[in-house]
Amino acid sequence: MQRKTKGLQHLSNNPKIIPYVYLSPFLLLFLVFMVYPIIHSLYLSLFEFKGIKSSTFVGLNNYIQLLKDQRFKMALFNTVYFSVGMIFLTLFISFPLSLILSSNTFPGSKAFRLIYFLPILTSLIVAGAIFKLIFLDSGAGLLNSILAIVGIKPKKWLLDGFWAINSVLIMAFWRRMGLNIMYFVAGLQSLPTDVYESAMMDGATSWQKLRYITIPMMKPIISFVMIITLIYSFLAFDEIFVLNPAGSMDSPQNNMVTMGYHLYESGFQLFKFGYGSAIGFMITLIILLFSTFQLKLLGVFDTDK
Amino acid sequence: MKYDKTYWMKTIVLFLLLLGLSIMVLFPFYWMFISSFKDIGRIFSTPIDFIPKPFTLDGYRKLLTGTLYGRWYLNSIIITVLYTIVAIFFSCLGGVAFGKYDFKYKQTLFIIVLSSMMIPLHGILIPLFLVLVKLKWIDSYLGVIIPFAASPFGIFFIRQYSSSIPDELLFAGRIDGCSEFTLFSKILIPLLKPAIGVLIIYFSMIVWNWFIWPLVVIRSTTKFPLNVGLSTFITQYEIRYDEVMAGAVLCTLPLIVLFVFMQKQFVTGLTAGAVKQ
Numbered sequence: 001m002q003r004k005t006k007g008l009q010h011l012s013n014n015p016k017i018i019p020y021v022y023l024s025p026f027l028l029l030f031l032v033f034m035v036y037p038i039i040h041s042l043y044l045s046l047f048e049f050k051g052i053k054s055s056t057f058v059g060l061n062n063y064i065q066l067l068k069d070q071r072f073k074m075a076l077f078n079t080v081y082f083s084v085g086m087i088f089l090t091l092f093i094s095f096p097l098s099l100i101l102s103s104n105t106f107p108g109s110k111a112f113r114l115i116y117f118l119p120i121l122t123s124l125i126v127a128g129a130i131f132k133l134i135f136l137d138s139g140a141g142l143l144n145s146i147l148a149i150v151g152i153k154p155k156k157w158l159l160d161g162f163w164a165i166n167s168v169l170i171m172a173f174w175r176r177m178g179l180n181i182m183y184f185v186a187g188l189q190s191l192p193t194d195v196y197e198s199a200m201m202d203g204a205t206s207w208q209k210l211r212y213i214t215i216p217m218m219k220p221i222i223s224f225v226m227i228i229t230l231i232y233s234f235l236a237f238d239e240i241f242v243l244n245p246a247g248s249m250d251s252p253q254n255n256m257v258t259m260g261y262h263l264y265e266s267g268f269q270l271f272k273f274g275y276g277s278a279i280g281f282m283i284t285l286i287i288l289l290f291s292t293f294q295l296k297l298l299g300v301f302d303t304d305k
Numbered sequence: 306m307k308y309d310k311t312y313w314m315k316t317i318v319l320f321l322l323l324l325g326l327s328i329m330v331l332f333p334f335y336w337m338f339i340s341s342f343k344d345i346g347r348i349f350s351t352p353i354d355f356i357p358k359p360f361t362l363d364g365y366r367k368l369l370t371g372t373l374y375g376r377w378y379l380n381s382i383i384i385t386v387l388y389t390i391v392a393i394f395f396s397c398l399g400g401v402a403f404g405k406y407d408f409k410y411k412q413t414l415f416i417i418v419l420s421s422m423m424i425p426l427h428g429i430l431i432p433l434f435l436v437l438v439k440l441k442w443i444d445s446y447l448g449v450i451i452p453f454a455a456s457p458f459g460i461f462f463i464r465q466y467s468s469s470i471p472d473e474l475l476f477a478g479r480i481d482g483c484s485e486f487t488l489f490s491k492i493l494i495p496l497l498k499p500a501i502g503v504l505i506i507y508f509s510m511i512v513w514n515w516f517i518w519p520l521v522v523i524r525s526t527t528k529f530p531l532n533v534g535l536s537t538f539i540t541q542y543e544i545r546y547d548e549v550m551a552g553a554v555l556c557t558l559p560l561i562v563l564f565v566f567m568q569k570q571f572v573t574g575l576t577a578g579a580v581k582q
Contacts, residue, residue, distance in 0.1 A: 037432035123514035140349035284428030291423030
């Protein structure tokens with residue numbers, strides 16, 4: 001008996017064994033809560049469910065239905081629109097701002113950076129609540145009241161085919177602008193200064209410096225930020241959940257469905273687990289594609305690391 | 306003077322531009338804050354009230370006495386603290402394994418950890434829910450916490466940090482007869498404190514604001530975390546905005562206070578956490 005515990009102690013004290021012991025919680029949870037669900041989602045997507053228990057095998061029917069479904073098309077369109085919009089705003093607002101804010105001599109640059117960073121601290125539910133108040137459909141909504149002063153007629157922001165998804169975009173960008181500025185600034189501040197010095201000696205203008213030095217050297221970080229923005233946008237769900245007018249998924253006016261939201265409503269409001277899993281599996285594939293590209297950029301697949 | 310007139314002109318114009326933008330960025334915070342002190346009848350007043358008049362704490366009073374908000378707040382604190390403790394422990398174990406030990410399949414296992422960061426929760430939401438149904442973890446905090454308790458980002462972060470700790474410390478400890486776990490708890494953990502600080506902030510913030518997963522797992526209203534509870538106020542037809550805004554203020558306040566004191570940890574955590582956002 002004593003020898004046995006000693007043996008165990010010896011085993012748990014062996015530097016060759018111990019890393020596996022340390023990694024066992026991760027590996028266990030990874031297998032049960034990630035690998036199995038991924039495989040299971042592929043399996044589920046081949047069935048049609050009647051309640052949680054009973055299901056019939058339908059082959060690729062869910063995927064075929066997906067391609068025919070008007071609502072899925074709208075979700076896909078909105079998701080792509082939202083992602084492209086986020087990337088566009090990041091490149092043309094966050095990046096130029098970080099060019100100014102990365103200079104420590106610019107007055108108040110650090111304070112500005114912190115102020116722009118604050119919105120990411122709000123939960124999307126809180127942000128949604130505030131923006132709902134601002135975008136409120138009736139004439140009494142804040143934005144509508146302000147526009148009324150200038151003589152613009154009140155709009156139904158969250159119901160309008162064009163403005164619904166753009167309202168989501170505005171809120172999402174408000175939350176993430178400062179975070180992206182932080183990445184850009186960190187990148188800009190790590191650029192070598194000597195290149196700029198020699199460019200200055202050659203009499204380069206600021207535009208030339210930006211065009212021929214800063215942007216090429218920042219390329220990896222710009223692509224990195226673009227990809228994380230893309231991943232984030234593709235998964236957008238909370239935003240839609242809160243800004244959706246009265247949470248009405250069935251209403252024909254509901255124009256802001258995205259892939260993430262469509263998955264949730266199919267799975268957890270209509271209990272179409274098979275159909276939902278088909279959407280989920282497609283989301284996983286798309287994100288895996290983006291992420292592989294992202295990790296490549298970060299160089300984590302380099303063998304010497 | 307080193308700089309000429311056009312430089313100063315440019316700086317002033319840019320400064321004013323950034324100032325204007327700051328006001329736009331801060332405005333939603335301001336609006337949340339003052340609306341929480343308004344009488345419900347005055348929230349949508351024309352002309353717009355930029356200062357609450359009359360000033361009232363009605364929203365807060367109704368929120369804390371007439372709804373489950375206080376309960377949800379407590380639930381969120383419990384979930385956040387439990388998750389953070391468990392996740393930090395597993396992150397340190399895994400991170401130290403990669404950062405301080407050599408073993409067979411290390412490279413492969415590390416790639417597995419990194420790849421697991423790429424799996425979006427949304428993609429596996431339904432099958433994961435069904436796993437919890439089988440485990441009978443629906444409507445329990447175990448179900449919220451355990452599936453994500455081994456954070457690949459945490460492991461990655463601790464691995465980066467721990468690889469800079471000199472191996473000699475571990476050798477010396479082994480010669481003195483320390484067991485491997487004593488090395489972990491007595492030598493490595495104290496040295497990892499700065500990294501753990503960043504992770505505490507990072508995990509607390511993510512879990513405090515977490516929405517979709519507890520929304521799916523928790524069924525009974527008394528067990529809701531804060532954000533799930535708050536969302537039930539917003540998706541109704543009649544939204545009582547005074548209470549909602551009071552709830553929003555109280556929900557955001559702890560993070561703002563933490564941020565004021567620990568900016569560096571927030572920024573490090575969130576920028577390094579980019580890999581998983």
